Amino acid sequence: MTVKLNFKIDGNDFTRAGEASGEVKRVLKELGLPSDVIRNVSIALYEGEINMYLHANGGQIEVAVSPDAVGMVLTDSGPGIENVALAMKEGYSTADDNIRSLGFGAGMGLPNIKKYTDHMMIETEVGVGTTIRLKVYIK
Amino acid sequence: MTVNDLADKLGLVFLTGQEDAQKQVSGCYCGDLLSFVMSRAKSGDAWLTVMGHLNSVGVAALADLACIILTENAPLSPDALERARQNKVIILQTEKTTFECAVAIAAFLKI
Numbered sequence A: 001m002t003v004k005l006n007f008k009i010d011g012n013d014f015t016r017a018g019e020a021s022g023e024v025k026r027v028l029k030e031l032g033l034p035s036d037v038i039r040n041v042s043i044a045l046y047e048g049e050i051n052m053y054l055h056a057n058g059g060q061i062e063v064a065v066s067p068d069a070v071g072m073v074l075t076d077s078g079p080g081i082e083n084v085a086l087a088m089k090e091g092y093s094t095a096d097d098n099i100r101s102l103g104f105g106a107g108m109g110l111p112n113i114k115k116y117t118d119h120m121m122i123e124t125e126v127g128v129g130t131t132i133r134l135k136v137y138i139k
Numbered sequence B: 001m002t003v004n005d006l007a008d009k010l011g012l013v014f015l016t017g018q019e020d021a022q023k024q025v026s027g028c029y030c031g032d033l034l035s036f037v038m039s040r041a042k043s044g045d046a047w048l049t050v051m052g053h054l055n056s057v058g059v060a061a062l063a064d065l066a067c068i069i070l071t072e073n074a075p076l077s078p079d080a081l082e083r084a085r086q087n088k089v090i091i092l093q094t095e096k097t098t099f100e101c102a103v104a105i106a107a108f109l110k111i
């Protein structure tokens, strides 16, 4: 059986940042998944969700929990990422002072997603948007 | 050692209720940049920071941290306090610097 969850991220309401990730975590706990799987999914999803708020003015998150893996698709219609290889480097960030004053902008979000997932794929086009596909295996 | 024990020993002030303070503390992480914390802090760590806002609460909850300790009496925003209560994130405060607090925790945890 596959459990599916869907979230619309309203880029204008930053006070709700992290809610979707929190809700996914709650559901995964209820489903009784191993705690390290839950933690990995939570961290990766949070970084992706925050990026949507900070860099893409919102978007959409789909999560599918099957017996062997948690799949996540994060889609936005933001500015896209010009140089993905650069964006994946630890320390690379285009965040402004405003974002930095909130504790973001270390340029660690995308590398964290990579670190905490088993599969990560970025499709992006400048001026069109970004789709990030992630998978964490349930071992 | 529980969060409660740690609070006792270091004279930390509870900003949230004390209900969940039986959580175990197994280590410590210091830092204010949230993605660093997400990347490097381990579950069960006490997190020392001066960032007392909504997003800190999200990070602590999602990364399974034992508690947030606001050092140098750094303020906690009212919305963050409310969110922390909802999400059962324990937040404490101390006038100690992050360094002083970390050294004390290391001594108690013998790490």
Ligand SMILES: Nc1ncnc2c1ncn2[C@@H]1O[C@H](COP(=O)(O)OP(=O)(O)OP(=O)(O)O)[C@@H](O)[C@H]1O
Pocket (backbone or CB within 6 Å): A047, A051, A052, A054, A055, A056, A076, A078, A079, A080, A081, A087, A088, A092, A093, A094, A095, A103, A104, A105, A106, A107, A108, A109, A110, A111, A130, B035, B036
């Ligand atoms: N969804 C997105 N749309 C457009 N650009 C993005 C998106 N996600 C990331 N980026 C770009 O990639 C850069 C690196 O992202 P990353 O998450 O690693 O760091 P950050 O968000 O700047 O800082 P941190 O995540 O450490 O708080 C961002 O600064 C931004 O330029």
Ligand SMILES: [Mg+2]
Pocket (backbone or CB within 6 Å): A047, A050, A051, A105, A108, A109, A110, B035
């Ligand atoms: Mg980021």
